[in-house]
Amino acid sequence: MRKLLSELDFGLGDDSWIDDDSHIFGxxxxxxxFKCIQFxxxxxxxxxHLDFEPVRLADSEGRRIYSEMKxxxxxxxxxxxxxx
Amino acid sequence: MxxxxxxxxxxxxxxxGDQHAWLxxxxxxxIRKDIRRTPEKRASILVGLIPCPPKGAQNIxxxxxxxxxSVLSQLRHFDITGPGLKWDCADGFQxxxxxxxxxxxxxxxxxxxxxxxxxxxxxxxxxPKGAPMGHSTFRPxxxxxxxxxxxxxxxxxxxxALHTLGVRPICNQFWQYxxxxxxxxWQPDELHQLLLGLxxxxxxxxxxxxxxxxxxxxxxxxxxxEPR
Numbered sequence: 001m002r003k004l005l006s007e008l009d010f011g012l013g014d015d016s017w018i019d020d021d022s023h024i025f026g027x028x029x030x031x032x033x034f035k036c037i038q039f040x041x042x043x044x045x046x047x048x049h050l051d052f053e054p055v056r057l058a059d060s061e062g063r064r065i066y067s068e069m070k071x072x073x074x075x076x077x078x079x080x081x082x083x084x
Numbered sequence: 085m086x087x088x089x090x091x092x093x094x095x096x097x098x099x100x101g102d103q104h105a106w107l108x109x110x111x112x113x114x115i116r117k118d119i120r121r122t123p124e125k126r127a128s129i130l131v132g133l134i135p136c137p138p139k140g141a142q143n144i145x146x147x148x149x150x151x152x153x154s155v156l157s158q159l160r161h162f163d164i165t166g167p168g169l170k171w172d173c174a175d176g177f178q179x180x181x182x183x184x185x186x187x188x189x190x191x192x193x194x195x196x197x198x199x200x201x202x203x204x205x206x207x208x209x210x211x212p213k214g215a216p217m218g219h220s221t222f223r224p225x226x227x228x229x230x231x232x233x234x235x236x237x238x239x240x241x242x243x244x245a246l247h248t249l250g251v252r253p254i255c256n257q258f259w260q261y262x263x264x265x266x267x268x269x270w271q272p273d274e275l276h277q278l279l280l281g282l283x284x285x286x287x288x289x290x291x292x293x294x295x296x297x298x299x300x301x302x303x304x305x306x307x308x309x310e311p312r
Contacts, residue, residue: 012129023151024143026135030155033110036129037087037183038171040112046127047174049116069086069113074186078086078263082164082182 012039054079086113086186087159088120090128091152091194094136106148108132108155113186131155145254148197153257159185164262185261188269192276198258199225199266205250208267212248225249225267227259234259 016035020028040046054075057065066072090109109128111120120127132155137144153160168180188198195207205211209222227234235255237245243253258266272278294300 020154023135023154024147025137025141028135028151028154029105029133030108031129031131032158033087033131033156034158034169034183036110036131037085037112037181040115040127040129041181042172042174044174045125046115046119049119050114050174051116052114052173052179068117069186075086075113078184078186081263083167 012036085181085183087111087183088113088187088189089156089185090189091198092190093193093197104136105133106136108134108152109189112183145197145200145252149200149257156185156261159183160257160261162262185258185264185269187271189271191273192281195270195273198269200252200254200256201225201250202247202252207270210249212250225251226265227256227267228263228265231259 012031012035016031017029018031020030022028041050051068051070054070054072056076057071059065064071069075088111090111091107093106094104108131110131111128115127119125132152134148134151134155137147141147162183164182164184168182170178171181173179188195190198192207193203195201196203196205199207201207206222207225209224211222234246234249234251237243238253238255241253246253256266258264291300294303
């Protein structure tokens with residue numbers, strides 16, 4: 001299993017896997033999700049494809065456009081509930 | 085910061101012998117969707133391999149929730165009143181990040197698993213099982229508003245009251261994620277909801293209607309004579 005995991009891997013290293021035997025149906029393999037998020041955030045090939053702020057967009061007739069995560073209401077509503 | 089999870093139960097992930105694993109992926113909503121949905125760009129990271137229960141096992145849902153809870157525990161226990169986390173971004177700046185579970189990519193059976201609604205119920209609204217189609221508006225399920233109600237009914241063992249909402253009588257770990265309404269994490273699932281759900285129901289209804297009016301044969305004839 002470990003070997004398979006390292007072959008699936010791209011850049012986080014195969015020692016990023018943690019195994020946890022406390023589950024009833026077998027071993028749970030998992031990664032530190034915050035390390036994974038940091039990896040994605042700082043991943044240079046994505047640099048031109050990142051949006052850090054919510055935006056409201058409308059077409060020429062004033063209808064809202066919802067084609068990306070940043071265009072939705074979730075982002076605005078959630079931002080309001082976090083400390084500034 | 086929107087965190088997106090994706091899960092799928094194993095169909096062909098048969099590694100060796102009887103080892104099966106349920107896959108859990110993670111990505112972030114900062115990445116634009118054309119990149120996110122292209123597998124070769126590798127914007128989703130495999131974060132968990134959840135052991136599958138053997139045939140006939142009990143408490144499958146609970147075990148699954150415990151395992152996913154271990155993988156995502158940092159999200160669940162994240163303090164949103166604190167200063168957040170200073171993380172480096174690809175553009176060279178550091179940002180204060182508050183990672184929050186924002187969406188779950190999965191088909192209808194996965195949605196049922198995450199939300200712990202009764203199979204066949206709506207994962208978004210308070211609809212009792214078997215409610216007639218086309219019924220007037222239902223109240224949306226919302227754990228950030230109603231978690232105390234769900235919990236109270238659980239404590240009182242008032243299972244019927246939960247069933248009328250379509251919620252299974254289980255304490256759902258996803259109720260505890262900060263700023264997360266587990267019943268709003270979804271995207272439409274074309275196969276299960278549209279084709280197997282709506283279209284199938286409509287076809288049944290149409291057949292019944294045609295038969296009741298004794299025009300089914302006529303309809304069939306006209307339909308088959310349509311040029312393709």
